[in-house]
Amino acid sequence: MKLRVSASTFAVLFGLAAGTCWAQQPHPAASQQHFHHLEPTPKTVAWGYYDAAAKPVLRVKSGDTVEVHTLLTSSPTRLEGAGVAPKAVEQELRDIYDQVKDKGPGGHILTGPIFVEGAEPGDVLEIRIKAIRLAIPYAYNGFGRTSGFIPEDFPYSKMKIIPLDSKRMIARFAPGVEIPLHPFFGSIGDAPPPSSGRLSSTPPSLQGGNLDNKWLVAGTTLYLPIYTSGALLEIGDGHAGQGDGEVDITALETSLIGTFQLVVRKDLHFDWPRAETPSEYVTMGMNQDWNEGAKQALRQMIDFLVQEKHLSRDDAYMLCSVAADLHVTQLVDGNKGAHVMLSKAIFTNSHGVAKTKPAAVSKPSPRP
Numbered sequence: 537m538k539l540r541v542s543a544s545t546f547a548v549l550f551g552l553a554a555g556t557c558w559a560q561q562p563h564p565a566a567s568q569q570h571f572h573h574l575e576p577t578p579k580t581v582a583w584g585y586y587d588a589a590a591k592p593v594l595r596v597k598s599g600d601t602v603e604v605h606t607l608l609t610s611s612p613t614r615l616e617g618a619g620v621a622p623k624a625v626e627q628e629l630r631d632i633y634d635q636v637k638d639k640g641p642g643g644h645i646l647t648g649p650i651f652v653e654g655a656e657p658g659d660v661l662e663i664r665i666k667a668i669r670l671a672i673p674y675a676y677n678g679f680g681r682t683s684g685f686i687p688e689d690f691p692y693s694k695m696k697i698i699p700l701d702s703k704r705m706i707a708r709f710a711p712g713v714e715i716p717l718h719p720f721f722g723s724i725g726d727a728p729p730p731s732s733g734r735l736s737s738t739p740p741s742l743q744g745g746n747l748d749n750k751w752l753v754a755g756t757t758l759y760l761p762i763y764t765s766g767a768l769l770e771i772g773d774g775h776a777g778q779g780d781g782e783v784d785i786t787a788l789e790t791s792l793i794g795t796f797q798l799v800v801r802k803d804l805h806f807d808w809p810r811a812e813t814p815s816e817y818v819t820m821g822m823n824q825d826w827n828e829g830a831k832q833a834l835r836q837m838i839d840f841l842v843q844e845k846h847l848s849r850d851d852a853y854m855l856c857s858v859a860a861d862l863h864v865t866q867l868v869d870g871n872k873g874a875h876v877m878l879s880k881a882i883f884t885n886s887h888g889v890a891k892t893k894p895a896a897v898s899k900p901s902p903r904p
Contacts, residue, residue, distance in 0.1 A: 572602045576628050576647045578635040584642035584737045586745055588730040588764035592651035598800040606772040607645045608791045610676060618695040642737030644723050648770035652798050655767040660804035661726060663758040664797040668719045670702045671791035675776045679784035685867045700776055707776060707788055715777055719792055720752045722773030729763040739870035740822045744809045748866040749875060750778045751813055759810045782866040808836055817878045822871040830862060830874035837876040
């Protein structure tokens with residue numbers, strides 16, 4: 537279930553992480569870092585929930601790196617019915633569908649929980665997304681008669697299998713239609729407060745979860761507030777790509793393998809997920825009313841600018857209006873999502889030179 541490699545191998549593989557706006561803490565001594573591997577099995581997944589009472593399947597230390605294999609959210613029967621050859625359905629998926637009885641209320645198969653030593657309520661878990669690769673050569677997209685953003689226009693169900701080309705990093709959606717791949721995990725979350733009990737994996741919330749934020753690609757760092765000892769991180773809902781909105785309720789749904797470095801931050805304290813790419817700051821909001829979620833994301837960015845960039849609240853609000861972009865994250869997960877993105881390049885030193893140059897990153901193409 538887990539594998540350790542030498543400190544020298546770890547250093548060669550990953551080196552030093554780039555600095556971030558929340559001033560990433562120095563790595564622990566190389567001799568104290570370990571690499572773990574976590575596969576999805578009937579004993580290492582949480583099917584459809586986040587729960588502070590869940591039993592951890594792996595324990596790691598702050599600074600450790602974990603490679604996590606996740607499974608797409610569909611049954612072998614549905615996949616085969618849509619055209620996937622039986623031999624192309626992962627055996628892990630068959631085993632989990634056959635053996636796991638404790639499931640719900642949501643539908644995502646999440647790998648974990650991972651217990652991070654030293655993580656306590658009030659801390660922040662820094663999740664450095666080091667790498668993401670495809671685990672299978674296909675994805676699916678589908679909608680149901682009562683799901684999606686406009687079910688009244690599509691009062692029936694349909695699923696489509698979409699081949700993935702890992703060499704060209706494109707999806708062959710239809711003849712003459714190729715979609716660039718930007719893989720990310722739709723669901724990355726830790727446990728909610730113990731008083732919340734078992735939460736469905738479907739709506740994103742204060743502990744993250746089903747964020748469906750297409751900017752959480754390799755090279756991005758996600759920050760999650762911690763509400764229970766050990767954090768109890770769960771990861772799943774792999775997407776090979778997605779449009780803003782995820783309007784029919786699914787993306788390019790697939791199985792992924794991700795590499796994450798997990799760092800407990802005792803010096804950070806906030807109540808909602810945040811992220812940063814090499815070139816952008818990202819704040820998020822979620823609410824059943826999208827307008828309220830958008831206001832939350834905007835207020836989070838204003839708070840960031842006041843606290844981290846030392847602007848007045850008035851100037852922070854104005855800066856968001858002239859330089860930040862407010863996006864629809866998704867419209868279909870119960871709690872609808874919004875996020876605000878602000879370029880790092882606009883912040884200069886005393887000589888007028890940008891402190892942070894935009895770095896190359898595999899990211900979704902901007903939309904008009």
